[in-house]
Amino acid sequence: MPRLVVVSNRVPVPSPKGSTATAGGLAVALEAALKSHGGLWFGWSGKTSGDREIEWLEIRDFGNVTYAVADLNRRDVDEYYAGFANRALWPLCHYRLDLTDFSRKDMAGYFRVNRSFARLLAPLLRPDDLIWVHDYHLIPLAAELRHMGVKNRIGYFHHIPWPPADVLSTLPVHDTIMRGLAAYDLVGLQTDYDVENFAGCMVREGFGRALGGNWYESYGHRFQVGAFPIGIDTDIFVQMAEEGLKNPIAKRTKESLNDRDLVIGVDRLDYSKGIGQRIEAFSRFIEMSPSAKGHVTFLQITPKSRSEVPEYADMQKEIAELTGRVNGQLGDVDWVPIRYVNKTVSRAALAGLYRIARAGLVTPLRDGMNLVAKEFVAAQDPNDPGVLVLSRFAGAAREMDGALIVNPYDTEATANAIGRAISMPVEARRERYNSMMPKLREHDVAAWCRSYLDVLSQATEPQSEGLRALS
Template identity: 90%
Template sequence: MARLVVVSNRVPVPSAKGGTAAAGGLAVALEAALRSHGGLWFGWSGKTSTDREIEWLEIRDFGNVTYAVADLNRRDVDEYYTGFANRALWPLCHYRLDLTDFSRKDMAGYFRVNRSFARLLAPLIRPDDLVWVHDYHLIPLAAELRHMGVKNRIGYFHHIPWPPADVLSTLPVADTIMRGLAAYDLVGFQTSYDVENFTGCMVREGFGRALGNGWFESYGHRFQAGAFPIGIDTESFVEMAVEGAKNPIVKRTRESLHDCDLVIGVDRLDYSKGIGQRIEAFSRFCEMSPSAKGQVTLLQITPKSRSDVPEYATMQRDVAELTGRVNGALGDVDWTPIRYVNKTMNRNALAGLYRIAKAGLVTPLRDGMNLVAKEYIAAQDPNDPGVLVLSRFAGAARELDGALIVNPYDIEATANAIGRAISMPVEARRERFQSMFPKIRDHDVSWWCRTFLDALSQDESAIPTEAVRLLK
């Protein structure tokens, strides 16, 4: 079996005592994939240095995984990460042209850091390695590795939405971004909708030709694109949720509710997550349902994110103010409608909180997949499951058909869905749970990893016969 080399923007290196650094959904999924496959994980340490250039790597082994990380200097972080990646590519991919801030200085820093990463990574790659690059921070990496003579099969997975051609074309360097993707052998997306958008960008804008069966020819290179919906470590999360009932945070929460129904939302603080619209929908639900007063509480867990990006600092203030207004208008001395927690919660506690929640609110305005939706389903008691209220604009909505699907921009409809979830009979809740759980069980993170890597291992002999004829 070929060794796996995973490349991601941030690498959570385990501690010497064996613990794992705090990680989001992407990092947790990659860690599980590497543990089952073995190999090398390369990327940014998350630390800043005073060095003028990225000159050295810290390399550490834990079990069958080698971690190789580099520090970035302040200029790199400002231009590559905070700048082009998170003020240009991130809002663009989430259809937020109003927040897309393009700077040629930031763009230059983005490509400079990718070039430096390629220079450090290339000597570590063995001839038969499979290289798997993750997410929008690293789109140019394959092209840089190719320039350095790396011939290995290189795959790329895009964890966030891919925009349609009219949105992508507003980026002044759209052609360079598409050229970077064309240097990969396999480009993976979360849903077929994203693949359709990518095909439109490639063909309509004249960047390449579609050859059939997901194959493309672009900038002199043939590659494949497809949908590979990411999963969670379902079995492990089920066990964690059962054990989570004993977690002190979960116990205190249950006791403090005094038989109130709990509705839960868990999101990183980001404008794509629709947190403001969700709070307004919950407020509207309370206004429309007098019986909800003192009987239903929303727990919104929202760790801070990218606080050095101005748009995020503004949003943090706006959400806190909105929560305060709703609690002030609707709350009472013995009931707080919304409990707003602005810090990270450990996964054991989260799993336990999901399990005791009567409804889970996952209502992003746009999301590639959203693993919280799958974690909420995995955490439920099969005999008395909660109900998932899910945005139609989350990739998870393509799979989790037992959820109550809502348009998060429609505040009143979302409020009605909350009421429906809270009052749903247990038989209907079980039926919905039973339609979704087998999907997240069978299509877990190991399935995702295996499916992508099997496709990456294919070569051009897999191109359809008709496509081969067209290329001659």
């Protein structure tokens, strides 16, 4: 069995006691895959090292997994991370051309850091290693490794949406981005819609040709493209939710509700999440439903995100002001419609909060998958489950057929869906819950990991006969 090498923007190095610092399901699944193969996890430490260039790695072994991390200097963080990755690629992939800020200096920093990562990673590789690169921060990494002579199978997984050709082509260096992706052996995307968009970018824009069977040829290299919808650690999260009612935060929240119905939303502070539109929809629901006033509370948990990016700082102020305005207009001396929490809450506490909620609002304007939707359903009491209200623009909507699917841009319709979720009879709620849980159990994060690595390690190139020409 080949060794697995995982490359991600940040690496959750375990503590000396051996526990992984990051408790997220993805980190747990990748760590499990690494342990089963024996492997290496490489990436940024999350630390900033003043003005020093990337020139050394901190390497630690925990069992059969090696963690190799590098610090970035302030310039690297500004240009590679806060700049090109999160002010150009992130908004572009979320269809926000109005927020896409392209800078050639940031672009140069993005490619410079990827080149430095390749230079540090290459000496650590073995000839039969299987390399799995994660997300938009590291698109050029395979091309840099190929330039250095690395011939290993290299896969890439794109965790966020992939935009259509007309959106991608607004980026001045979109051809370089596509060339970088063509250097991989397998490009994994979240949904079939993302695959369709990627194919349009590749073929319609003349960067490559379709060979059939999800194979493409571009810049002299053949590679596969496929949809691999990511899951959660379902059984673990079910158990966490069952125990979550004992969590102090969940217990205090339930007591403070005084038998009011709870509606919950959990998101990073990001313009792609539709938090402002969601607050407007909940406000409209209260206005439309006099009986809900004083009897339904919306809890929005929104940890700060990328505060160094100006658009995020502006958004933090806007959401706080909107929440205050709604509470001032609709609240009473003994009740406010919205509780807005601007800090991180542990997964154990979230599991308990999901379980006591009558409805979960997951209404992004655009999202690759959105695991909150899956965690909310997994956390429910099978005998008295809450209802998921889900945006049609989240990748999860392609799988979660028991959710109430909404257009987050339609305030009135989303408000009506909230009312429907709150008043839905228990039999209907159980039916919706039971239609989703088998899929969450079967297609969990471990299955996602296995399915991707199986394709990456076993795929063989198609025959050359009958190849389709460029369109």
